[in-house]
Amino acid sequence: MPPSSTRSPAKASGLDCRLAVLGADVRLTPHRREVFDVLAASTDHPTAYDILDRVKSRSPHISLATVYNCLEHLTSHGLIKLVHLERGQSRYCANLHEHVHFHCETCGKVIDAHPATDFDPAKFWNLPKGTKVTHTDLAIHGTCSACAAKS
Amino acid sequence: MPPSSTRSPAKASGLDCRLAVLGADVRLTPHRREVFDVLAASTDHPTAYDILDRVKSRSPHISLATVYNCLEHLTSHGLIKLVHLERGQSRYCANLHEHVHFHCETCGKVIDAHPATDFDPAKFWNLPKGTKVTHTDLAIHGTCSACAAKS
DNA sequence: ATTTAGAATTAGAATGATTCTAAGTGTATT
DNA sequence: AATACACTTAGAATCATTCTAATTCTAAAT
Numbered sequence: 083m084p085p086s087s088t089r090s091p092a093k094a095s096g097l098d099c100r101l102a103v104l105g106a107d108v109r110l111t112p113h114r115r116e117v118f119d120v121l122a123a124s125t126d127h128p129t130a131y132d133i134l135d136r137v138k139s140r141s142p143h144i145s146l147a148t149v150y151n152c153l154e155h156l157t158s159h160g161l162i163k164l165v166h167l168e169r170g171q172s173r174y175c176a177n178l179h180e181h182v183h184f185h186c187e188t189c190g191k192v193i194d195a196h197p198a199t200d201f202d203p204a205k206f207w208n209l210p211k212g213t214k215v216t217h218t219d220l221a222i223h224g225t226c227s228a229c230a231a232k233s
Numbered sequence: 234m235p236p237s238s239t240r241s242p243a244k245a246s247g248l249d250c251r252l253a254v255l256g257a258d259v260r261l262t263p264h265r266r267e268v269f270d271v272l273a274a275s276t277d278h279p280t281a282y283d284i285l286d287r288v289k290s291r292s293p294h295i296s297l298a299t300v301y302n303c304l305e306h307l308t309s310h311g312l313i314k315l316v317h318l319e320r321g322q323s324r325y326c327a328n329l330h331e332h333v334h335f336h337c338e339t340c341g342k343v344i345d346a347h348p349a350t351d352f353d354p355a356k357f358w359n360l361p362k363g364t365k366v367t368h369t370d371l372a373i374h375g376t377c378s379a380c381a382a383k384s
Numbered sequence: 385a386t387t388t389a390g391a392a393t394t395a396g397a398a399t400g401a402t403t404c405t406a407a408g409t410g411t412a413t414t
Numbered sequence: 415a416a417t418a419c420a421c422t423t424a425g426a427a428t429c430a431t432t433c434t435a436a437t438t439c440t441a442a443a444t
Binding site: 164166167168169172181182184187193195196197198199201203205206207208209210211212213214215216217218219220221222223224225226227230231 | 315317318319320323332333335338344346347348349350352354356357358359360361362363364365366367368369370371372373374375376377378381382
Binding site: 265297321 | 420422430431
């Protein structure tokens with residue numbers, strides 16, 4: 083029986099886990115919760131396969147399709163972000179704070195970089211009139227300090 | 234017979250086309266030249282398939298593999314750029330001026346936006362010490378003016 | 385408690401994009 | 415003419431992702 087008189091708009095299932103993110107009370111099935119927890123505990127921007135491997139230690143029978151389903155659900159509900167840096171596998175990121183991605187072209191590592199000051203793309207680039215911006219994705223490519231030290 | 238006494242470092246073949254880009258004298262085979270010309274004449278950030286279709290009007294027997302080979306060659310020689318905005322097909326761009334990409338999430342259109350003023354990512358984001366930046370990729374997602382007007 | 389409806393999960397097939405392979409062709413130098 | 419080597423090709427192979435159909439699970443209705 084639900085605790086409040088009206089049903090939550092998002093139907094719950096499974097163990098009915100909840101996650102308070104950005105003021106919203108999102109309910110998650112056990113698998114979705116595990117996928118989220120794995121990603122939240124990762125700072126290396128794992129791919130779907132990486133996440134499958136990590137979730138398997140807790141849920142050995144989870145399938146890749148379910149991981150993709152969970153990631154899609156979490157992404158569309160704004161709990162995680164999808165990162166496209168290169169051709170090939172997409173990466174995922176549970177850091178919801180405003181940030182950009184530094185991508186080392188030598189070792190492939192991806193590092194979050196947080197803003198030092200406010201940034202408004204409209205100030206720097208001439209967008210056609212009437213354009214509405216919902217979000218921006220900045221990827222900074224180069225060599226990380228560790229790789230730069232080696233060469 | 235080559236015009237100068239020493240051979241160009243990049244061996245030429247075919248009709249030995251040349252292209253002066255960014256001060257360099259790049260030699261191109263006919264197919265590479267056609268792929269470049271098609272892309273240079275396009276402002277819509279075509280995919281490899283789009284480019285295949287357009288090149289076919291001049292060279293009906295060109296294959297997709299050759300288009301990919303040519304695009305890879307042109308990209309690695311800095312004559313064109315690869316653009317990753319979404320999952321799925323990559324797009325290509327012959328605009329070598331500093332610019333960013335506006336991506337309409339409604340109609341999928343991609344528009345180049347040129348800088349209104351100088352932009353240095355290091356001023357806005359805290360990168361670890363010793364990091365070397367080679368280039369940045371900014372994608373601005375939103376709704377283009379045409380799609381915004383419709384809704 | 386049982387039934388029902390609908391969402392979640394699964395394995396595996398299907399799709400789509402890209403890369404690889406091996407053979408063939410062409411061009412330039414020997 | 416012979417050789418070497420880059421370019422091109424078709425098709426196979428690979429990789430990432432999505433789809434499909436069957437199954438399981440949960441919550442609500444009976």
